[in-house]
Amino acid sequence: MKLFASIYIGSYETTMKIFEIGKQQKKIKTIDTIKAQSDIIRDVLNYGRILPETIEKLCRVLNDMRRAIEGYKVDSFSVVAGPNIRQADNSLIVLEQIKVQTGFSVKVISNSEQRFLGYQAVAATEDFEELISDSAVLVDIGGVSLQITLFSKGKIITTQHLSMGTVSLSENIKKIGIVVSSLDQIYEMIYKELEVFKTMFLRDIHPKYMILLGSQIGNAIDNVMGLSSQLTKVEDYIVKTLAETLMPKNVVAPGVSVCDGMAYHFCYNKKWLVATHDFDNDIITAAWSIAKRYDSYQPHLKALFKLSGEIFDAMKKYHGLGKRQRVIMQCIAILHDCGKYISLADASDCSYTIIMSSEILGLSHKEREIIATTVAFNRKPLEPYENLSDRFTTEEYLLILKLLAILKVANALDRSHKQKIKNVSMRVKDKELVISIEANSSLALEKGLFKKNADFFQEIFTIKPVLKENK
């Protein structure tokens, strides 16, 4: 039995949960929950920075939480702040103050990571696979934004981010001087945004389930069911509007939040638990949905997906990359062409923009940026590290180079987009990556490009790709 504590500093609430992780039962059980309101997002929206009294209160709460963590003698803990804290001009000072006053080093996570943690928590609930097996929308209502993920037949179709959150909406409404109790305005605002989502992605599907994330909306269910009852909180209005627009057949609120996700994340990493849901597969299917949406040529993508994977595996000993990087490689393969939808000539920059604007549940912001950058360099000259040092660490830059080299070789093998090569096998021997292929037509085009890309590959790995044609 292990105890883990997670503290999540959200935009309007700070939550601590203590979890008991049973070795035998393979389960996480919540032992204690402490929740306190905070004015972080209110301050950010109104003053652009977090006020001293808000910091003071936050530190007091965190100190209480620290006492609880010490009291339970937990085995491990993690303190994380949501992305909105970054919006405050004084966010660095706030984090430093927290460190000084409470001893906690707070890790600020990106929006993608935060959403993913919530998703991990939901995905770990017992009947999650059942819920998404038909069609479902996963709704994550935050302080400043709302994220909707659409599932169909167990796969992620899309994840969309709407700039509407409980706090931002009510602050907006306060600013335009409407009494919060007459919330028809909110309905209008949400409805308008949701209509677009509905026509673009849902078409005429009524999702079977609407899954609500965030533990505080446990009571929302009652409100959705008894729609006539008085709704006093903005949050309830959002849920109500969502229910009316998306028209799900059922609403589910598993009552889990980012804190639970942090615990699962930690346990998966520590191998205390094994995830029941395949999150890597989510990423791949989401990438495929994007590719499909931008009309990328599927047979070529499929060939590239396969080839790049094979090169990656064959080179395993030499590039030193892991499972996670393989998923990123596959996303690169799937998305490397998507910009062509907008402009053939400017495909490189367009691809970059599309990828950076598409939410892929499970990838961090940084990972998405790595994918987009790799894809961009596929078609334009590589820039030296100095030009990118403000965005990437040297490790990340090297990763981009390695992935780019694999992409380029794989791409060369299907230059004509006609999938001419068959029965590919690869092995590394004597500083050469021998790619044995069978071809049913002329490979002149492929061979021409291969030379150029093989040189780049060799530069990166000091292993030379060699094409060996079996006739």
Add this chain to the structure above:
Amino acid sequence: MAKIDISDAKYYDNRELSWLKFERRVLNEATNKELPILERLKFVSITSSNLDEFFMVRVASLKDMEHAGYTKPDIAGMTPTEQLIAINEKTRELVDFQYNTFNRSLTPILKDKGIIIYEKYEDLNQEQLKFMDSFFMSQVYPVLTPMAFDASRPFPLIRNKSLNIAALIEKKKDSVGAGAEGDDVEFATVQVPSVLPRFVKLPADEKGHDCFILLEQIIERNMDKLFLNYNVVAASPYRIMRNADFNIDEEGAEDLLIEIEKQIKSRQWGEVIRLEVEASINKRLLAILKKNLGVNEIDIYKIKGPIDLTFLMKLYGIEGHSELRLPGFKPQENPRLRSGDKIFDEIKKGDILLHHPYETFDPVVDFIAQAAFDPQVLAIKQTLYRVSGNSPIIASLAHAAENGKQVTVLVELKARFDEENNIIWAKKLEKAGCHVIYGLVGLKTHCKIALVVRREEDGIRRYVHLGTGNYNDSTAKLYTDCGMLTCRESYGEDATAVFNMLSGYSEPASWNKLVLAPLWLRDTFINLIDREINNAKDGREAVIVAKMNSLCDKGIIEKLYEASNAGVKIHLIIRGICCLRTAIPGVSENIHVSSIVGTYLEHARIFYFYNNGLEDIYMGSADWMPRNLDRRVEIMFPVEDSILKSKVKHILDVQLGDTLKAYEMTEDGSYVRIKPSRGKKPVGAQDTFCKEAKRSIEPEIDFFKKRTFVPILANEVFDE
């Protein structure tokens, strides 16, 4: 027939008057010839101290309302002024009855049994007088501070509740500076020192009686020694009661502790709302007191005997004379918790019910004590409302903190008259390293809950004690209370949430078992009563049995009237205030109210709902009073274990069957004793519980066989 409006004020009793009726029932015990004389005197003493508190709190707040021009009628339709007038009248009746009983019945019996309390020093023999005078010089004189009052000296501060002697003195004619004849009389007062015992043992008289004299008599006789150049014209004891009901301005109070300390000091200065004087007081003396204390004529009580009879409680404890007291009952061990047992192991086997004082309070003390030294215990959290002096629980909590456990204690500073005490404990706990919470702004924390968190091999396990009475090992010997020990997951989760809420954190998304005031306890009660109403309307059996200290919440009473009209059988066992009236046609025909006044103070709150056979039983800290339901943090908890349920039902059953110490309310709102049916011996619930606890076996529960209660019908009841 005109339609009956159940919210009409005429169907409700005023809470103060109802309280005075309760006092009268307590005083009735002093007239009980079955009881040994010292026991009877104890009840006189209890009435006195209760009356003091009643004046300081209730009457004082009515006075405040009157001064503020507040005229809103109460539940019974009376304005504050009307209430004060009625209270005055009833209090005089009560005090008269009290002194008549004391003077005419009890003192003669006491003398008969060999104890004499001299009311007048004139009755003493020479030897005793000599003793008394030397006692005065050696013990009393050094601590007296006589204070005079004249044109140059302001009227002295007379302390709340202190006994004083007022005197008229005049300068001796032969002394230096003696003025002209006649009006040269001065007023002086001296406090009867509270550091000395109120009564002093004298040498035995000729017949070998134990003889006592009251301290004020000793001072009165030696008054002239205090004013050497004066003649004492008249001297008489008196006592005042001040307005002590204070409201703390919490919003502005940065530090509650300091605020309360300030308030305690100011309590001595409140308006005088009662002046007690001896019936024979000198008229001029009384006039001076009245004028300078600013007392109204109506608030002066002329007492025919010693003022302030609370000293009788001390007399109860005098050496010897054990035949004049009831044999003491030693609280028995709970059959499941023998001393020395590992309490957590036993709780793991199943819930445990504790019934104090029949069963000892030790398990509750041990619960915390064992937790303090148990290496597996991580944290202890507890609410403390009133604790005993030198409380072993406080000591254990401090030990626990010193042993590295996380200890969180909510000390309610606002527990009336205990503030001073509580501040001391709170500071002590903080010093030991406990995390102390000093109550909540705007709410009194009245719930009684203790939580022990243990890290066991298979995970975190939480042990919870929930009770109806305070964590006070002294009063647990005198108050009847129930408690439950459990380690059920659902209770543990809720208990954790309760303490998080008490620490100022948000309410959890859902609760399992516990019902909290001021959140939804009231609604829960209303729903539970409604369920019985619906069952009755559908022609099913519907029964409510509720035991508590006081019932004065209008919303609940209305609901009970509604239930009565629907045909729900309602049995209320209410020790003190009951604003509900019984046996009113079309209002409360199905409601029966009884009240038990016995050796122990009835204190448990138990609520039983028949629920169409799926009986629900709850216990808790809340009475059906607005303050409990709306302005306090209270916890009500269900009793779910079937053995425990049957035990609690047995408690209610035995109490409903009491024909020794029980009263029932009649149609006119008065209370009459419940008598056993013809040819049967009276049975007292408290006696029964004592016997059952002594036998140390499971009580025989014939309740199972019949599953119904037996109400006592009017023809079985006789007035005394």
